[in-house]
Amino acid sequence: MGTSQETSGENGAKSEDGAVYLKKKITLVRAISLTIGTIIGSGIFISPKGVLKNSGNIGLSLLIWLASGILSMCGALSYADLGTSIKKSGGHYIYLLETLGPVPAFLRLWAEFVMIRPANIAVVSLAFGRYIIEPLYVPCSAPPIVVKLISAMGIAFIIALNCWSVSWSANLQTLFTALKLVAIGLIIVPGMMALARGRTENFQDAFDTSSLALDKIPLAFYSGMFAFGGWFYVTFVTEEIINPERNIPITVIVSLIVVTICYLLTNVAYYTVLTTTEVLTSEAVAMSYADRILHQISPVISILVAMSCFGALNGGIFASSRMLFVASREGYWPNLFAMIHIKRHTPLPALLLMMPLVFLMIGIGDLYGLLNFYSFSRWLFMGLVAFGLIIHRRKYPDLPRPFKVPLIIPIIFSTMCLFIVGMSLYSDPVNTGIGCLITLSGLPVYYLTIHKQQLPWRMREIFDFLTLKMQVLMEVIPQEIKTY
Template sequence: MAVSRESCSHEGETVYLKRKITLVRAISLTIGTIIGSGIFISPKGVLKNSGNIGLSLVIWLACGVLSMFGALSYADLGTSIKKSGGHYIYLLETLGPLPAFLRLWAEFVMIRPANIDVVSLAFGRYVIEPLFTPCHAPGLAVKLITAMGVSLIIALNCCSVRWAANMQTALAALKLVTITLIIVPGMVTLFSGHTENFQNPFDSSSLALDKLPLAFYSGMFAYGGWFYVNFVTEEIINPERNIPITVIVSLITVTIAYILTNVSYYTILTAEEVLESEAVAMSFADRALQGFSSAIPILVALSCFGALNGGIFASARMLFAASREGQWPQLFSMIHIRRHTPLPALILMMPLIFLMISIGDLYGLLNFYSFSRWLFMGLATLGLVIHRFRHPELPRPFKVPMIIPLVFTVMCLFIVGMSLYADPVNTGIGCAITLSGLPVYYLTIYKPCVPGRCTALFNFLTAKLQVLMEVIPQEIKTY
């Protein structure tokens, strides 16, 4: 049982997550989370698994279009289902509690820790790599810097929603500056006649059709983040208007920026140099920006830092929403009585994040969690189609043509299915971990059979942690 407000001996304003996210902050959250480490590390993965420069650029464009389809579908869901929580809430409302719980289980034990660690490991590498040039930085040093960065972001998000949102806005602007610093010299070099790296761009001798799903994973990872605005629906001012505007502006901006950035990479670096590089943006800067190259790693690290901030800010809301729906421990749905932040949901993500950091294989982690991530996004948009037929009477302030969620669903399920063939080990592990949530669901939610002593102990620990963290359930309904 939760401790009452009076037990926390705090008097003041009503405790709930307030609407503090304006349109500018929503766009900053989306762009700032999409542009993270992906565009600085994924070009290698896309090129490696596509086989040539031409096809890799096509995949970058296709990933942008596919992400736009997904974002528009989620905007439809977010303006008709007005709860925070993103994927989890949409699956719960459209397909039922079991798919929603499996998505939540995969999110907590695999997707979120692995996703944060992919970005944070890139952050750690870009921070410390310049100190060891021309050698590679020691793995342990990268992991220590990574852990420090994650801890700092979680502490900031625990302290203030406004501070986290304002930092996200500033870092989003800085990301666009960083991208511009890469695009401009590349375009200048290209238009001055240096097109030798684009000769025979669709070289069939290096084509790797069986690896295309993994190329899409790398590309879609770089676009990942377009859905985070749906995680914080209850905190967005005028979500019916601002969510659709946010996703359209953000995805158009990012798609154009990504394609131009990749063209710049390939103008300066050969395909072999991209594949050999541990940090593509750093290799580009060493070649194209000799006098300014030392600043690029710092800017890229700050870009990764912003993506981490946005991802942690949003994902805590999924755990918060699931707890409020009764599918996750009650402590996760509590809010700090003075700072009005979901402090328990933020802090309790840390152990698994640090475990993933200790694993540290960047590309292995990417394939490891992508299976479940894209499977459930495809199911969420399938849920939109089903929800439309079941509830035609519901008001939909933003309604997309049915073909858009259908195409996104088919593509997600196709990529997921093909990935089991292309990388059966990592994707198989991801599938197994997702399915491990089945017995947990049936034993704790569907037909609870937890011994009374365990329940009493759990309630006792919850009450003690609640007092220690100074948190209580939200006091008013926000949807």
Template sequence: MKNCFHKEKKEDEAVYLRRKITLLRAISITISTVVGSGIFISPKGVLKNSGNVGMSLVIWFACGVLSMFGALSYVELGITFTKSGGTYIYLKETLGSLIAFLYLWSEFIVTGPANGAVVILAFAHYLLEHFLAPCTVPPVAVKLVALLIHYVTVALNCWSVSWSARVMNFLSFTKLTALTLIIVPGMMVLSKGHFENFQDAFDSSSLAVDKLPLAFYAGMFAYSGWGQTVYIREELVNPRRTIPLTVIMSLVVVTTGYILTNISYYTVLTTEEILTSDAVAVTFADHISKWLSLIVQVLVVLSCFGTLNGGLISGAREKFVAAREGQWPPLFSMIHIRRHTPLPAVMLQVPLLTFMVFSADLYSLLNFFSFSRWLFIALVVTGLIVHRYRHPEVPRPFKLPLFIPVIFIIICLSSVAMSLYSAPGNCSIGAAIILTGVPVYYLLIYRPMPARCRALFSYLTFKLQTLLEVVPQEIRTY
């Protein structure tokens, strides 16, 4: 009895990531991550690049279906493999270490920071537009406020996993409330017979086929975050049940909400008003009433905060697992001795995101990271099929019909290929950044470092470990 008690006590005091994410928390985290700046920014990008109202609604629906296909593919992988890390760990387990490292490299250098920068810039723009109206919002003020909220989010995730999850529970409610406050007034206006903005909805003269990939990217950006649960798999309670239920329930709610929200936008606002607005939700609310405008503005700000928090959670777990797998510095696989959070991995993105915020504007960032992100997501689902045929003996409690991942791969790769024609500059930059990871992999990962370099690296790791009060996890969680 004494030994058993001692063992339980030791495990309770051990340093590792606890399973604290229940089904409700997982759904809240997913909805809070998906419903963010995208639905309040992307309507402009989707409409501009699709050419007309009708095609933009088709794209919003198609993006929802495609997101479901991709998310279900991730569900199969998340149940088959027991490690956290999402895209990174699935690429490593199915297509090999080099592809996984190239994804990790591009996420660290540009994709992750750019995604976070888009969200926090949207947050700052919506917040300051209210307080400084009718004056023009100074760009420097937007950037400073954006960075402030990012640093607050980093501090929250360094402090407590439980508190971060509780915040996401609250924010998921605010996000759904924001969508409801847009949908209900829009449907009321539509019920009174205001269909004028839907006339010639599929006007072929304004359709730009070569720009459709950019419209697709803008729409998929609004749905990004659907694979949130697999990044924190080792922290989920009953993951085999939680992962599929979370994905299906979350995406049904989000897709329905997005389509109804866009219908409301088009009912109240003209095409010109949407294209000239940097804050479509606020412009919509201004047409309804001043009090609604204020409420929507506050809720949009909270929505952006939730998306930023969710992205930070998944990004940190990705680097944490990569370090544990030996493809990233070992410091980032360590956990705070009292907080039980992956503190070094959470802090990793701060410098590059700060640089991104001060170096580019919102829409250039959106196009910049979309190419590489969707290329690697397509490769993940390709890896699912490859792993099925290479390892038919592996148990798969959740197995999709083959046509679902195949359709997802074809559409993603087709859009990536078309984007090479639509935006060759951004795609070329994205491809070049990915390829810079090849020499890094062979010099630092594939081959062992010289003894002197290893000694210096170990010394620096020890000093930082002492400073941050972190240690490697003491109990295996996968």
């Protein structure tokens, strides 16, 4: 992400001819920083509990972490293939639109902004709230209402920051990426030292099958894959990446190798110090680990973890607003959301749309319920994107593909995603069923959006009037130069 503050601006700044458009400011280093910074958020600090709970033992939980990393790499390589041949920003949405058509693309967009994005932000922000406030309540747990209030305040600040300045949010993203790597290091190093001294008792009977429940394995993958979520964000900003044909594949490969190694070592460190019971009963696994092994400096870990969550929220909100921006530009969402602030150079309407539902889901507050709730639609559509790559290859065999993966990679990814989604309907039918119904509720909205010209002229006139007033109020205008 760019950090300069030139007069020409960045990411929606005015060029010398006065036009407003998205400029290419994301270099390879910035792309890797954005990707690692959004992958490593709250997942590695809260998901170990979910993976262990649903896998049943330490050994299988570590295998699921490794498999989640490999599966994420397959998905990332599939997205990189599409990202180097389809030059538009927008990630999931634009790839579904170009490969499988407007209906699945719109349903993905609908699920993203009604369910997936608000729930994802709520999960990470609740982790942020818990870790930032937990040291003040030791040895007790922080009251849930306090955690929710802190979480809501953090989200409000991040969205306000992204609305105010791309440069400021970019500078903070770089800082938080460095802080979260420090936090990971402070967990891994003491754990490896303890393991080297012979603390291996917690790994005895690592594959004990007494608590193994095969029907819960998909939910364990949900928690593991949640921790790897974020590898796709680089494709949300394709139009702003310098030399995307080269930099997108390098970004996803380097980022996922680094993160997978970090995650495996972090989990080994947790299990070296904490028993399975302690991991399962902890509301903040990293904090319990720090209390046990780091003693006086454990509050530092808590603050670093909170900052890691904060950075992931910042990067995710920055990238996901581009999906809504592109969908509006393509004509599948009200055109107000394809506009950029004329002074701040930010997609202000797209950013503000996220706030109401995020606050609602923070109020719900059940981390693992939220995780299962939105994971159904998230992984269903990611599997469909990989399947769409196979269709795209057959439909456009002569299309230039600067980065071309073997078809077995998207086949593996799409098959595993659809299998996990199907099994989750059996494992957690309530939450996944609700997620399915909310996704399908986008069908009538799609019809109204596509056939808006068939609405009564009076309704269209009112809608256009409100759009104009909101445009004036927000001081936003459409992008003026084509960037793809």
